[in-house]
Amino acid sequence: MTRLQSLLKKNKRRVIGSMSGTSCDGLDLAVVDIKGRGKNSRINVIYTFHVPYTQKQKEYLLDIITSKSMALKDLSQVNFYLAQIWANSIKKMLRRTRISAETIDMIGSHGHTFYHFPQDEKIIDHSVRSTLQLGDPAVLAQLTGITTVGDFRVSDMAVGGQGAPLVPYFDWILFSKYKKNIIALNIGGIANISFIPASGDRGKIIAFDTGPGNMLIDQLMQRLYELPFDRNGRIAKRGHFIPKLFSFLQSRDTYPAQKPPKSTGREHYGSEFVIDIIKKALRWRTPEPDVLNTITRYTAVTVFNAVKDYITDSVDEVVVSGGGSRNPVIMGMLQELFGKVPVKKSIEYGIDVDYKEAICFAVLANELLNGLPTNVKSVTGAHKEILLGKICPV
Amino acid sequence: MTRLQSLLKKNKRRVIGSMSGTSCDGLDLAVVDIKGRGKNSRINVIYTFHVPYTQKQKEYLLDIITSKSMALKDLSQVNFYLAQIWANSIKKMLRRTRISAETIDMIGSHGHTFYHFPQDEKIIDHSVRSTLQLGDPAVLAQLTGITTVGDFRVSDMAVGGQGAPLVPYFDWILFSKYKKNIIALNIGGIANISFIPASGDRGKIIAFDTGPGNMLIDQLMQRLYELPFDRNGRIAKRGHFIPKLFSFLQSRDTYPAQKPPKSTGREHYGSEFVIDIIKKALRWRTPEPDVLNTITRYTAVTVFNAVKDYITDSVDEVVVSGGGSRNPVIMGMLQELFGKVPVKKSIEYGIDVDYKEAICFAVLANELLNGLPTNVKSVTGAHKEILLGKICPV
DSSP, rough: OOHHHHHHHHEEEEEEEEEEEEOOOOOOOOEEEEESSSSGGGGEEEEEEEEEEEEHHOOOOHHHOOOOOHHHHHHHHHHHHHHHHHHOOOOOOHHTTOGGGGGGGGGEEEEEEEEEEEEEEEEETTEEEEEEEESOOHHHHHHSSOOEEOOHHHHHHHHTOOOOHHHHHHHHHHHHGGGGGEEEESSSSEEEEEOOOOOGGGGGOEEEEEEEEHHHHHHHHHHSSSSSSSSSOOOOHSSSHHHHHHHHHHOOSSTTSSSSSOOOOOOSHHHHHHHHHHHHHHTOOOHHHHHHHHHHHHHHHHHHHHHHHOSSSSOEEEEEEEEGOOOOOOOOHHHHTTTTOOEEEEGGOOOOOTTTTHHHHHHHHHHHHHHHHOOOOHHHSSSSSSOOOOEEEE | OOOOHHHHOOOOEEEEEEEEEEEEEEEEEEEEEEEEOOOOOEEEEEEEEEEEEHHHHHHHHHHHHSSSSHHHHHHHHHHHHHHHHHHHHHHHHHHHHTTOGGGGGEEEEEEEEEEEEEOOOOOOOOEHHHHHHSSOOOHHHHHHHSOEEEHHHHHHHHHOOSSOOHHHHHHHHOOOOOOOOOOEEEEEHHHEEEOOTTTGGGGGOOOEEEEEEEEHHHHHHHHHOSSSSSSSGGHHHHSSSHHHHHHHHHHOOOOTTSSSOOOOOOOHHHHHHHHHHHHHHHHHOOHHHHHHHHHHHHHHHHHHHHHHHHOOOOOOOEEEEEEGGOHHHHHHHHHHTTSSSSSSEEEGGGTTOOOHHHHHHHHHHHHTTTOOOOOOOHHOOOSOOOOEEEOOOH
């Protein structure tokens, strides 16, 4: 029996989940024990670890990602370079935790997204949509000596999907056993939700980006205070709500009215949007903490309205992850808006709020070995459920 | 048991090997039945098929490959586009042969090489070498419904190898059972050899590029006759050998004197080299057929000298594949040079001379499923033998 055959036979695997986020801040790692398969998976997060990129690494990555044109060589090299630094990060984590590499069954590596183009474009005789995650999983496998699964988004796009979001499958595994209508909310730069119905019916999962997460707050903090973010919501807490500014935001922002499935990003909530806010605030002499308070409320309200407008079933619980869940002002506003529906943090379900995606890709990798499809047709738009990921055995 | 588990358990598999050559002329496909594993593999080629790229497709590919700079999007899109057209080519072949897709166990796809950089370059804090084959194997898997193995070169480079050549493993499987010292010679644009020792000792395999294959002949045919190549060596046959021109070639060409491991390509035997030949021929008023004859002999002699100079064991047989093996003038010259050592075509061993690489990647894919390493350390320079390829299951 080959090593791969033994690995496929296992009912319990220890998997390292790995995620390099689009903000280029660093690598998130999670060591996860997973027993069983599909909805019966039992997930136990053993350890989480973040390795920040150095300033030089961050500049190197952003330079390639944001450049309008580049040499083939740069792309070929960065694909290997990233896998090399990740292999070191994984070894560092294993040394620190004294977890032996031999006890790790595999790595599930999302890779780093360099390009994502979910629209169709005509090339000669074909309609083509594509996505490009780099940080080669075969290089990672060889350098760590651990079988690696990577490149999850590709297959979904090959069958007509958007290649995203992929976390809803993980939310379904996490929450469907509780027989409640659950909203899994992640507040990263952008906020997104998965609705997992009490029935556990995979075809009824709804997931989409609701609008800004920390993106507006963080940019305002940088421009008004030269701080990276509003730690513990301290500035927002000191401020007051300014209805006029809030109304301006509502009229300025066309995204919430779009029907899901939909997604958004920096192209919508980037510097242009923020500069418009600052202009109004200056004209109206709005104190800075009031701006932060109002923007924070706007963020919470867009989440609440998205649920109210697009989720027809009654919601039993909201489970929050992502950096925004560590902002007590947002969390308080969400609880106030959702009223009697409890707003909890994902850690109550064993999922560290900062490592949800890393944990997710450990689970998706595990499901590939279990032979189970992990794209959710109702959210990606794919025309069939298929296996996601490539296996790089060692 | 999952589909992948069933596939791994099989002792006999029907595999489609797929190769898109650097010349961008089209896709080579081979349907291969393979029984057993490693040196005991029994290989039976059922069908071969070539799908030429259209002029537009060829221009599109060459435009990306040769451009000094490009957008990330172009690269992301071509990776999907190629897999889409290949999926159609495979379906076309299956329809034509009436081989049902269900009888195909998997595809072994080399992909199309967009970049290959086997030297080390320092990036921030790491030495990086890399290779980039596009035509995503997961897209190919989804669109054909057939499990696909691809991306063979990556792992070898991750462990310090050159990622090439990979064919020597296939030559070893093909020839080691005959207990003869065999030279497997492939005459493509460049000519290369694998020496497989009678002992079958994998550590004693020697493989390298010997110099020009058809590259000089083809370029001269294009420049002197506006024909793509010297069909059946007709022009060379009419010409005479010109010692002065031959001596010029020997003094102009520094490659043969380099010690293996070594490789070469268009950067050495390209237009500059050919223009120098034509200049001399004009000055000396050498008739065109004489130029072709002399260049053809030069090609044969560089192969012969490479064997004489760098293979210390006595050679029992030379087995030739590649387009050059269909040129009777080259074949005759080789036989003359090698004297009593028989010079045969690979088809005598069941390997269609035009499809050796396609067949090779069917075999390498099959060995990955067998859990066997397929890089040959002595030829790639890797510091260990490892599994090559990524599995994209359906």
